[in-house]
Amino acid sequence: MHPIRPNPSENACHPCRDSAETLCVLGIGNVLWADEGFGVRCIEALQQRWEFAPQVQLIDGGTQGLYLVQHVQQADRLLIFDAIDYGLAPGELKLIENEDVPRFMGAKKMSLHQTGFQEVLMLALLTEQYPKEVLLIGCQPEEIEDYGGSLRPVVKQALEDALALGLAALRRWGAQPRPRSRPLSEVETVTFAELALGRYESQRPSEDLACRSGDERFMPAREGL
Template identity: 80%
Template sequence: MSETICVLGIGNVLWADEGFGVRCIEALQARYEFAPHVQLIDGGTQGLYLIQHVQEADSLLIFDAIDYGLAPGTLKLVEGDEVPRFMGAKKMSLHQTGFQEVLMLAQLTERFPRRILLLGCQPEYLEDYGGSLRPVVKAALEEALRLGLQRLQDWGAQPRPRSRPLDEREAVTFLELGLERYESARPSESLACRIGDERFFPAPV
């Protein structure tokens, strides 16, 4: 029986570079097919709801935007027992708190993946509600996919170029939030404030 492999992208696509992990999963599914024992998960900001996927995985690959204090777009690979520590080292959002707890709970229940790899990208900008990946992070996504596919190959995931277009019903991400549709439908900054409702901003003194 083949070991279960879980590929998980976490983050919030609505906050610019925070969506890096989810965009990685979206691209992997659109471009590649995998063996039946491989599961691709858009973890979004689900936190503790992801515990079952972590506990059931023999091998776990995580894509996420992580603030390592490095140059924007820098990729860093963290493995094994170091992963929970890095997930909570410098939290950018509540999803990281939740997922760090998921990993710790999996350890406490002794149902922790035998192999775990965090492939994190240093974000450039987050405070852009409705924004997308900045160019330097979008460019890093391609290298992240290459590194992820290399590890998945080593784990026996059998990645291969997709032989047929992805059926929209099979997509792990919401169609309305797909990268191309999300970016093309975005209003200009002059039409949509990026940081909140300007009606509630204090008037300049």
């Protein structure tokens, strides 16, 4: 692919060159609870496979809640990946845009991180520092009550479609995605190397050695015990 060379006769203030917008790509969720980690895994895959223009930020938002507000406020355009309970078939994707995003994320919460991120969006609105455009790419989870689990196959397959949709939006926004020319070192990754998808899945303990539903010391007492 050949680079597009600017025409010297064009206006020097052409938006594609001198007024690059800040683009924030945010994955939220918890990789320790199976499909809850969908958003973070999307960010991980994007960073591993693609490079972007300097104004693009890839952020592993995890479950940070209000700590993410500065990223939202500084973004001209915001792309969000998350696992969302739409009441659809597992692995089905749904796109929500602009003013519908904060309302939708608060309609049917799946976990505490969604409550926190809805507050982030509302705070950005109240401070009048809200992105010009917001796109939420959400995936219907199959399983989230599996501590230490990974993405279920149907959700892992949907991740590829979600990335394609996200890249299409980023191209429209001027992010200039291009296949990565070199692999990342462990210190460059947005997620901890110990939690990288392949390593996380390959090192999971057996059913006999690890609790799958949480720490039993803090679980509600079972009837009859």
